Amino acid sequence: MASSIAITASLQRACSPHHVTKKQQPQARPARSMGTKQETHVVALETEGPKGLNIAEQEAKFGFNAGSSTTTSRDAKDDDEAGSGLDTEPSAPKFSDERWKNGTWDLNMFVRDGKMDWDGVIVAEARRRKFLEMYPESATNQEPVLFRSSIIPWWAWMMRSHLQEAELINGRAAMVGFFMAYLVDALTGLDVVGQTGNLICKAGLLVTVMGVIFFRRAQDFDSLRKLADEATLYDKQWQSSWQDQDAGDGDSGRGGKKI
Amino acid sequence: MASISLKTFVGLRQSSSDTYNSGHVFPVKHLPAQPASRGLRIVAGKFSPKVTGRNLRVAVVGGGPAGGSAAETLAKGGIETFLIERKLDNCKPCGGAIPLCMVGEFDLPLDIIDRRVTKMKMISPSNVAVDIGQTLKPHEYIGMVRREVLDSYLRERASASGATVINGLFLKMDAPKGATAPYVLHYTGYDSKTGGVGERRTLEVDAVIGADGANSRVAKFIGAGDYDYAIAFQERIKIPDDKMVYYENLAEMYVGDDVSPDFYGWVFPKCDHVAVGTGTVTHKSDIKKFQLATRLRAKEKILGGKIIRVEAHPIPEHPRPRRLAGRVALVGDAAGYVTKCSGEGIYFAAKSGRMCAEAIVEGSENGKRMVDEGDLRKYLEKWDKTYWPTYKVLDVLQKVFYRSNPAREAFVEMCADEYVQKMTFDSYLYKKVVPGNPLEDLKLAVNTIGSLVRANALRREMDKMSV
Numbered sequence: 247m248a249s250s251i252a253i254t255a256s257l258q259r260a261c262s263p264h265h266v267t268k269k270q271q272p273q274a275r276p277a278r279s280m281g282t283k284q285e286t287h288v289v290a291l292e293t294e295g296p297k298g299l300n301i302a303e304q305e306a307k308f309g310f311n312a313g314s315s316t317t318t319s320r321d322a323k324d325d326d327e328a329g330s331g332l333d334t335e336p337s338a339p340k341f342s343d344e345r346w347k348n349g350t351w352d353l354n355m356f357v358r359d360g361k362m363d364w365d366g367v368i369v370a371e372a373r374r375r376k377f378l379e380m381y382p383e384s385a386t387n388q389e390p391v392l393f394r395s396s397i398i399p400w401w402a403w404m405m406r407s408h409l410q411e412a413e414l415i416n417g418r419a420a421m422v423g424f425f426m427a428y429l430v431d432a433l434t435g436l437d438v439v440g441q442t443g444n445l446i447c448k449a450g451l452l453v454t455v456m457g458v459i460f461f462r463r464a465q466d467f468d469s470l471r472k473l474a475d476e477a478t479l480y481d482k483q484w485q486s487s488w489q490d491q492d493a494g495d496g497d498s499g500r501g502g503k504k505i
Numbered sequence: 506m507a508s509i510s511l512k513t514f515v516g517l518r519q520s521s522s523d524t525y526n527s528g529h530v531f532p533v534k535h536l537p538a539q540p541a542s543r544g545l546r547i548v549a550g551k552f553s554p555k556v557t558g559r560n561l562r563v564a565v566v567g568g569g570p571a572g573g574s575a576a577e578t579l580a581k582g583g584i585e586t587f588l589i590e591r592k593l594d595n596c597k598p599c600g601g602a603i604p605l606c607m608v609g610e611f612d613l614p615l616d617i618i619d620r621r622v623t624k625m626k627m628i629s630p631s632n633v634a635v636d637i638g639q640t641l642k643p644h645e646y647i648g649m650v651r652r653e654v655l656d657s658y659l660r661e662r663a664s665a666s667g668a669t670v671i672n673g674l675f676l677k678m679d680a681p682k683g684a685t686a687p688y689v690l691h692y693t694g695y696d697s698k699t700g701g702v703g704e705r706r707t708l709e710v711d712a713v714i715g716a717d718g719a720n721s722r723v724a725k726f727i728g729a730g731d732y733d734y735a736i737a738f739q740e741r742i743k744i745p746d747d748k749m750v751y752y753e754n755l756a757e758m759y760v761g762d763d764v765s766p767d768f769y770g771w772v773f774p775k776c777d778h779v780a781v782g783t784g785t786v787t788h789k790s791d792i793k794k795f796q797l798a799t800r801l802r803a804k805e806k807i808l809g810g811k812i813i814r815v816e817a818h819p820i821p822e823h824p825r826p827r828r829l830a831g832r833v834a835l836v837g838d839a840a841g842y843v844t845k846c847s848g849e850g851i852y853f854a855a856k857s858g859r860m861c862a863e864a865i866v867e868g869s870e871n872g873k874r875m876v877d878e879g880d881l882r883k884y885l886e887k888w889d890k891t892y893w894p895t896y897k898v899l900d901v902l903q904k905v906f907y908r909s910n911p912a913r914e915a916f917v918e919m920c921a922d923e924y925v926q927k928m929t930f931d932s933y934l935y936k937k938v939v940p941g942n943p944l945e946d947l948k949l950a951v952n953t954i955g956s957l958v959r960a961n962a963l964r965r966e967m968d969k970m971s972v
Contacts, residue, residue, distance in 0.1 A: 368962075368963065368966055369966060369970070371963060372963050372964075372966035372967045372969075372970065373967075373970060374631060375630070375631045375910075375914075375963060375967055376967040376970060378630065378631045378632065379630060379631075379761075379762065379763070379910065379967070382630075382761065382763045382764075382798060382801060382802060383632060383801075383802075384801055384802050384803060384804035384805050384806075385628045385632040385634055385759070385802055385803070386805045386806075387751070387805070387806065388805075390632075390634050391631065391632045391633045391634060393633065394633070394918060394921070395914075395918070395956075395959045395960070395963065396918065396955070396956075396959070398959070400955075403958070403959065403962050406962075407962055407965060407966075408962075476904060477904075480823060480845075480896075480897065480900045481897075483732075483823040483824060483826075484823070484824055484889065484893065484896070486730075486824075486826040486827070487824065487825075487826065487827055487828045487829060487885060488885075
C-alpha cells in the first residue's frame, strides 16, 4: 500500500514541476548567466519542515548562500570557489566534493558507525544535482559521470521521504473513514458490519480512498485536469482533419494550446 | 456540378444511368444518388470523368524531400507533373538524420550519406552520460546527409522520370470553378532570361500537392489552420581534426532545463564539421541562452572550433487541423508530420509525398481519370493508420520524459538499459512500433517508474537545500 502511495506521490511530483517550470525559469535564468554578480541573488528556500509536501517548489528562488550549509561534511574548497564566484569572473564554479571521485561517489566514505549511510549519499547527490542545475558544467570525456542513482537501495528512499507522506495519507484516510462510518450510521442505521455489506457504501469507500490519494492539495484538481487534457490533445490534433470532412470551412487555427 | 451515378454493391438504389457508366461495379459504401457534395462521402474516383486527350496534371509545390518523392511517384505513374521549387540550391538548416529504412525504400545511393552514426551519447542535466548503440548490428546506422545533396538528388530523379522541374516561387492559387475545372497557380518563374527578378506566370493543373514546408503558402490558401511549432537553432562549427575524430560516428544529445525546457540540445556530426543546436516550443525568445548553454555543455569537445554558419528553422509540433481540401493535399512539414521527442521529419516528408502521389495515381488510374477529394483522403487514411502509433508513442515519451529535470535524469538512466536501446533503435530505424517481449516490457515499466520515483525524490531533496 505504502509503495503504491509512494508511486503516486512521485507521479504527482512528476506532474507538478512541469506546470511550475515556466514560473521557475525567469528566476533561474539570471542565476546562470556568467559574469553577473552572484551575491545579488538571495536564497529564500522555504521548506515545510520534515514532511516532503513541499509547496516551496513553486516559490523557491535558486540562489547562492555563501557560508551556510545544511550538509554535514562539506569541502572547504566549495566555500572558496563560491567566494571567488563573487568576482565577476566568466568561469562558473565547478562542483567538487571530497567524496566525489572519478565521476562517482566513493561509497566507502559514507560509512558511519560501521553501517552504510544512504541518507548521506542521497543528500550528497541532491546537492550535486542542485549545484549543476545552477552552474551547468560541460560534460567531458575525461571525467565522465558514472554514478547511477539505482545503486541506492529502495528502502533507503522509503525510509527517508515516502514514509512520512504515507503516514499523512493513512492518517487522513483513517480520520475520514471513522467520521464517515459514524455519519452513515447516524443517517441510515447501518453499523460498520452492515456498511461493509452494502454496495453503495463500498463504492463510496473506493471513491473516498481514491480521493484521498489523488487530491491531496487544492491544486491537484487542476493538475489532474490539465494532465487529462494534455493526454488527449495530441489525439485531437490528429483527428481534426477527419472532423472537417463534414464541416464547411471548419475550424482554422485549432492548434492554439501550447504544451 | 456533375452528378455521379453508381451501382451500389447491395443494389439498394438504382441510380439514373449517366454518361459515366463504365460498366464497373465496385463494392462501394452505399452512397446517395443525389449530386454528391464535395467531401461528404468517400467517393471512388473511379467514377470520375475520364480526362480526355491528355493526362492528369498535378503540380507539386516545393522541391524538398516530400516534393521530390511525390513528383517522382507521380511521374512514374504516368501523370503530367510539375515540380515548383524556388531555390534549387537551397542549403536547408536541418539535423540531417535519416533512418536506415529510408535508404532502402527510396533507393538512395550510399554516397549521399556523409556519415553513418552508430553511437549516440545521451547526457543528463547532471552530466550523467550514457552510451547507446551497442545493440546495433553492423549493417545498421543512422545516416547523416546534407540536405542540398539529398534534395537535389530526389529532384533530379523526379525529373528523369518525366516531371517538369520549374524554378519558381509559388504566389497564389485560384480555386477551381467546378468539380473538374483546373486550379490556376500563379508563380514567379526564374530562368536565364528573367534573371533574379523573375516573371509572373500561371499554370493550370487538376490537383496540387503542397510540399512547401513549415511556412506553407499552399496551406494558407486552403485554410489549413496553424500549428504549434518549435524553433530549432543551430550553429555549424568547424572543430579541429583531433576533436572531430571523437564525433566520427557519434552524435550527442544533451537534456536539461539549461539546454531546453521542452526539447534537447544536440551535437550532430556533418560532413566535415559538427552542428551544435537546440530547440524549444515554449521559450522561443530564450533560444540564444539555450544555445550558449548547449555550447557550454559540450565545451571541451568543441574547443577551438569556429562557427561557420548560424541557422534557425521552425519545426511543426503536430499536424495542421486540415491537411486536405478539394484536390489539394499537404505533405511533409507543410502538413506538420514531424515527430515529437526526436523532431524527425525527413523520412516522414518523403514517405508522405510518396503516399499522396500513390493515392493520386491510383485514384486517377494512372492519369486517365480526374481525381477528387475522396482519392486524396485515402492517402490521409493510409498515413494515419500506418504511422499514428509511432507518433503517439513519441508524443507520450516526450510528455513523460521531457517535462522536468528529474524526468530527464530518469530518461537518461533508462537509456542505459539494453532492452530500451534495442526497442528504440528498432522502431527508429525501421519505423515500426514493434511489440516487444511482454516480460521485458513489464520489467521496463517497473524500471521506468523506479527511475522517475528516484529522480523526483532527489528533486525534493534538492529543493530542501541551498548550495
